[in-house]
Amino acid sequence: MAPLLEVRDLRVTFASEGGDVHAVGGVSFSIEEGEMLAVVGESGSGKTASAMTIVGLTRARSARIEGSVRFRELELVDAAESVFRRIRGAEVAVVFQDPLSALNPVQRIGNQIVEQIRAHERISRAEAQKRAVELLARVGIPEPRRRARSFPHELSGGMRQRAMIAMALSCSPRLLIADEPTTGLDVTVQMQILEEIDELRRELGLAVLLVTHDLGVVGEVADRVAVMYGGEIVETGDVSEIFENPMHPYTWGLLGSIPKVDRPRTRRLPAIPGQSQSVEPSREGCVFARRCPHRFERCDQAPPSRLVQRSAGHFESCWLTLAEKRSRRLVNGEFGLVSGPESAGRDVG
């Protein structure tokens, strides 16, 4: 059976005055029913562009989209607005970063949910209102009846994001796209929100595409992880493989920069040196070559084969041999990118 969502060689290019910005440079992944895939990468790596393109919400008019996005075997690249309108909210729902700006500031929470329900189902306003209150209760909002009458600015950040999730779930979608759903929230609230999403997924058999820049938060909830850099997926595999047997130097760097509770506070977190960047069309070698301390001539000459299988369900794109990787990926006994005295102890950037 075909997966619920299958993205093949997706490219998103923004035409801008300074030339084309290749935000997504050929990305492929798929999500099965009920599965949670986490797409992880630094800011600017093309996560949002990839996720929004799936539901036709790429903002700029100047965006050029190539490749294929199949949802339940329905092709969505270049689909008509009417096709998207039927799918959005009803089959694919989105939870955005920063619920304060993502919710309408002048509309009551309950009415925002009612509006979505009534866009897809022929039910009375009173009935939709009742369901909105049930949904708010379901996502753990206390006093849901009163909260339904609140405006977004009257709720706390965590409550707002819960309300956003309630709205997303209001028409029982098959796929939830959550773009940095916890960024900007308190750390304790972050985990609660992710656990809430995970619980709903198990209960409702919902598939989730979780987009985040924070690899640290996905370990507990995701089934699979795709690591993005410069508009490409550089490594993908089951969550346990990514955490225990990471293959790509960029993934090592991400793992190395996760703060650990038991680590002494005085130690600086080793950030990945250099600036994240979008794909350059003229680039010849690997996307990560510029920032990779393990780079050798080949990395600059040609890109490594895209997503080579390293073990069951574990793929990556890198020129290093497996033996080289094994000897280089540990820094001071932990995964990390930076080795050698000259680059140790950089500031968190």
Added chain:
Amino acid sequence: MLSFIVRRTFSSAVVLAAVSVLTFMIFEVIPSGDPAIRMAGQNATPETIAAIRRTWGFNRSIWHQYISMMQKVFTGNVISYTDQVNVVSQIERGLPVTLSLALGAIVLTIAFSLCLGMLGAVTSGRVTDRILMFLTLTGLSTPSYVIGAIALYLLAYRAQVLPSGGYVHFGTDPAAWFTHLLLPWLSLAIPISCLSSRVLRASLLDNVNEDFVRTARAKGLSRSRVLVRHVLRTSLIPLVSIWGLDFAGLLGGGAILIETVFNLHGVGQYAAESVAGLDVPSILVVTLYGAFAVVLLSAVVDVLYAALDPRVRLDG
């Protein structure tokens, strides 16, 4: 709400008192301001002038005069120096005209602004939008009395399809009321709506890129619903104050030139005549009436603002 009303009433009273003092004082300082000389007419003997001064109290101190004038204002008993008619009843006579003029003009303004603003935003950057931007710039820089004079020449004088001026009460003949006011309404509405449609267009284009509009689309709402319920709904908030204060100006007799061009005999034309005759009592009352319309409407605007945007609090 109660504290808002109390505070607003107090500050409005202060504003109106200041307006009354300033208006009254202006005629103390301008030359040939002495009303006794004008009232006595040409060839008056000094004795007549002195007698007038005594009867009207012009020989008393300025503060004394001010206070007795304000007493008359509060009892509705202000008598014009030029024609010895009660000023308040003159304003009452002009009020239905000015009210009809202001209401019609603001309704047309809102309708035009909505159409032009939305059309401009939807076609932004394309030919229609560019043409609109040019036309609205032309419109907003043309004074309404110029538009009125041209319209009067073309439609009343040349084509003779509309009356050339004057006012007919709605109760007397609704159709004639409408035809007599159509040109004044259009003359007022065109410059105002050219400006506010540009403000609306900019506001719409700002809001289109807001995150909550993307959320509205992500909910699967139709294009028109996203545009009206989310983009337009929030874009209208800044326009409430523009329209509210434009309306206050018109209602307060601000359409002086248009009322005069079309010979409507509203409050505005009365104001023009009072100023021309340097008639302090009527100028004072007309000015106070206009200021009252502005403070009242600006309080209404604030209430509407808070109703349209729950983030705004009245007492804050």
